Amino acid sequence: xxxxxxxxxxxxxxxxGILFRGAExxxxxxxxxxxxxxxxxxxxxxxxxxxxxxxxxxxLAVEEANLTVQIAAVRRxxxxxxxxxxxxxxxxxxxxRYIGPVGTAEDESSVAVPMTEATPALSDRPSIAVLxxxxxxxxxxxxxxxxxxxxxxxxxxxxxxxxxxxARNSSFTYKGKTVDVKQIxxxxxxxxxxxxxxxxxxxxxxxxxxxxxxxxxxxLWAERYDREFEEIFKLQDEITLSVVGAIEPNLREAxxxxxxxxxxxxxxxxxxxxxxxxxxxxxxxxxxVKAIPLLERALGLQxxxxxxxxxxxxxxxxxFVRAGGSEENRVAAxxxxxxxxxxxxxxxxxxxxxxxxxxxxxxxxxxAFQAFEQALALSPSSVLTLLxxxxxxxxxGEAERAIDYSERALRLSPAQxxxxxxxxxxLSIAYFLTGRYEEAAxxxxxxxxxxxxxxxSYCFLAAPLVKLGxxxxxxxxxSRVLALQPSFSxxxxxxxxxLPAALADPLQEAWREAGxxx
Numbered sequence: 035x036x037x038x039x040x041x042x043x044x045x046x047x048x049x050x051g052i053l054f055r056g057a058e059x060x061x062x063x064x065x066x067x068x069x070x071x072x073x074x075x076x077x078x079x080x081x082x083x084x085x086x087x088x089x090x091x092x093x094l095a096v097e098e099a100n101l102t103v104q105i106a107a108v109r110r111x112x113x114x115x116x117x118x119x120x121x122x123x124x125x126x127x128x129x130x131r132y133i134g135p136v137g138t139a140e141d142e143s144s145v146a147v148p149m150t151e152a153t154p155a156l157s158d159r160p161s162i163a164v165l166x167x168x169x170x171x172x173x174x175x176x177x178x179x180x181x182x183x184x185x186x187x188x189x190x191x192x193x194x195x196x197x198x199x200x201a202r203n204s205s206f207t208y209k210g211k212t213v214d215v216k217q218i219x220x221x222x223x224x225x226x227x228x229x230x231x232x233x234x235x236x237x238x239x240x241x242x243x244x245x246x247x248x249x250x251x252x253x254l255w256a257e258r259y260d261r262e263f264e265e266i267f268k269l270q271d272e273i274t275l276s277v278v279g280a281i282e283p284n285l286r287e288a289x290x291x292x293x294x295x296x297x298x299x300x301x302x303x304x305x306x307x308x309x310x311x312x313x314x315x316x317x318x319x320x321x322x323v324k325a326i327p328l329l330e331r332a333l334g335l336q337x338x339x340x341x342x343x344x345x346x347x348x349x350x351x352x353x354f355v356r357a358g359g360s361e362e363n364r365v366a367a368x369x370x371x372x373x374x375x376x377x378x379x380x381x382x383x384x385x386x387x388x389x390x391x392x393x394x395x396x397x398x399x400x401x402a403f404q405a406f407e408q409a410l411a412l413s414p415s416s417v418l419t420l421l422x423x424x425x426x427x428x429x430x431g432e433a434e435r436a437i438d439y440s441e442r443a444l445r446l447s448p449a450q451x452x453x454x455x456x457x458x459x460x461l462s463i464a465y466f467l468t469g470r471y472e473e474a475a476x477x478x479x480x481x482x483x484x485x486x487x488x489x490x491s492y493c494f495l496a497a498p499l500v501k502l503g504x505x506x507x508x509x510x511x512x513s514r515v516l517a518l519q520p521s522f523s524x525x526x527x528x529x530x531x532x533l534p535a536a537l538a539d540p541l542q543e544a545w546r547e548a549g550x551x552x
Contacts, residue, residue, distance in 0.1 A: 073132035161198035163224035182308035190274035192415035199415035201447035219248020322349035340378035344387030347371035385409035386419030393426035424460035455484035474498035489519035
């Protein structure tokens with residue numbers, strides 16, 4: 035193994051036992067450097083706790099807590115680079131994995147390349163990014179149709195166990211841009227990239243798709259389809275199965291069959307849901323009110339459409355939480371969430387949305403958590419389930435499971451995805467629950483970067499800052515809460531979300547000290 039590794043702007047000299055940032059040595063202890071070296075030398079692969087303890091404390095009997103402390107020190111050091119603390123992934127009950135950038139540094143004079151985002155390491159299992167298909171339809175407004183085709187292909191691929199599917203919101207960041215496929219593969223940590231185009235005119239469509247190996251740029255598979263619009267679902271399955279076959283020929287037929295799932299009976303209802311998705315995913319009141327009429331029309335055509343119920347539940351939850359707490363929105367959110375769960379036999383997205391709303395609005399966390407697990411059993415790469423599930427788990431006091439969900443979501447959504455707000459917010463809560471206050475504050479700062487006008491982000495920054503003894507900074511965060519939400523009260527917040535005492539009590543204590551109204 036090389037003794038000198040380049041980790042983005044850091045240089046790890048394993049022989050000397052020093053971690054440099056640029057030319058400056060960092061004050062990281064020998065034991066922490068040793069653990070980092072072991073992880074980096076096995077980048078992308080899990081490393082057990084036993085192996086790490088043996089490397090850092092050879093022959094000594096030590097508590098596992100010592101390992102946790104040293105890993106936290108490494109994360110703090112790497113955290114000097116934005117996103118660096120996420121380069122070490124926690125694998126619950128198993129160990130850790132290094133997923134950050136890594137290369138070989140030839141000598142001590144090598145110059146580190148600054149990075150603004152952690153570049154995910156390629157997974158040891160097949161991984162794919164499906165880029166936005168280019169629309170060549172006569173009507174420019176038909177672009178939503180091309181996006182909907184890709185959404186369905188991503189959903190189908192995500193149902194294949196053993197296949198890692200990059201989140202839609204990450205792969206769609208390249209929409210409209212001319213970017214080299216090799217670069218996309220590196221930036222998203224994807225082994226394969228699917229690209230294509232759609233032309234829709236009247237009731238006919240032409241779809242072209244190509245599967246490319248990102249590292250070499252080699253074209254593994256390409257096909258063009260001319261179909262009537264009524265054949266859209268059959269076509270989506272056909273493309274998905276072809277892609278899977280080209281990536282992993284030895285996948286069991288039973289797993290490939292998992293791609294096939296119940297489709298809405300009404301094509302017109304499906305078309306309306308496609309139009310609503312961009313508005314619903316914005317998770318903002320002004321956008322939710324645009325999605326709701328479209329989704330209600332879809333349900334008027336097909337009353338048991340689970341996907342439409344799930345999105346409607348989310349829209350009403352958005353209005354309830356962020357637009358005045360209307361009882362009408364609360365009741366509608368619960369009603370559609372329950373309908374989503376009732377009809378979503380094999381629709382992971384509908385299950386995830388329904389579970390989230392039931393947890394946050396109805397506070398039936400047992401049913402919600404069951405829905406999340408059912409969704410992930412169907413679609414292991416359902417990033418929407420992971421990030422919304424992480425929020426619900428964190429507010430429910432399930433800290434370790436929330437951290438697990440969050441870390442899995444970040445692996446699948448490595449680009450500048452706006453919805454990473456949810457993931458980092460969940461981490462800020464979970465870290466606070468477990469007493470990891472510095473990490474909680476850092477996660478809260480990241481939520482503020484994604485959503486600077488949300489008072490909740492500053493609430494969960496103020497609390498860990500108080501616990502760290504940084505009272506002035508905590509009070510400054512609290513003042514920002516009141517500027518954004520003058521009516522905020524600690525007791526009211528905890529009661530509205532039915533927070534468990536293990537979370538509510540320390541939060542209210544910290545908020546009171548920071549100067550927030552009780």
